[in-house]
Amino acid sequence: MSDVSDVIPAAATPRVPVVGGGSFPVHRIYCVGRNFADHAREMGAAVPAADDRGRPMFFTKPADAIVVGHDDVIPYPPATRNLHHEVELVVAIGRDAPAGELAVGDAEALVYGYAVGLDLTRRDLQAAAKEKGHPWDSAKGFDASAPISEIVHAGEVGDLAALNLSLEINGEVR
Numbered sequence: 001m002s003d004v005s006d007v008i009p010a011a012a013t014p015r016v017p018v019v020g021g022g023s024f025p026v027h028r029i030y031c032v033g034r035n036f037a038d039h040a041r042e043m044g045a046a047v048p049a050a051d052d053r054g055r056p057m058f059f060t061k062p063a064d065a066i067v068v069g070h071d072d073v074i075p076y077p078p079a080t081r082n083l084h085h086e087v088e089l090v091v092a093i094g095r096d097a098p099a100g101e102l103a104v105g106d107a108e109a110l111v112y113g114y115a116v117g118l119d120l121t122r123r124d125l126q127a128a129a130k131e132k133g134h135p136w137d138s139a140k141g142f143d144a145s146a147p148i149s150e151i152v153h154a155g156e157v158g159d160l161a162a163l164n165l166s167l168e169i170n171g172e173v174r
Helices: 035-043 104-110 123-132
Strands: 016-017 023-025 029-033 057-061 066-068 082-094 111-122 146-148
Touching: 016 066, 104 111, 111 123
Parallel strands: 066 146
Antiparallel strands: 016 023, 029 057, 082 111, 111 146
């Protein structure tokens, strides 16, 4: 058996601090877009009838796009003049779903905790990619495109429907 060594150093697994101690290792970031009517309209998609939520869009970001810390400076990304931000509820999945079909009522048992995040998007690059039918990777998955708060354990959060998630920039709620 030969000794295999990396030709370049492997990146460390990104980790997000957990309120109360410890950290949560991040393997993948799955994102859901166009999952509510105002966002669908903003993205130029048809808005379904009230009883039909329509089909959301799914995309990913690399785990190393995470930025943790309240005082961290997030650099303005290169190659864009139209950077957008959206506040997001982050769901930290703590374990895999069992093989086969997962009942909707059983999904909550997979959740480790919740955090607040930002989805940063280079909208001009996204529009150009959409025009050509290309993926949005360069618009969504750039360095520092996923700022996140500490994770709060699900048992400490309570009823999500009773909570309000908002973003304030320079004293103005957006």
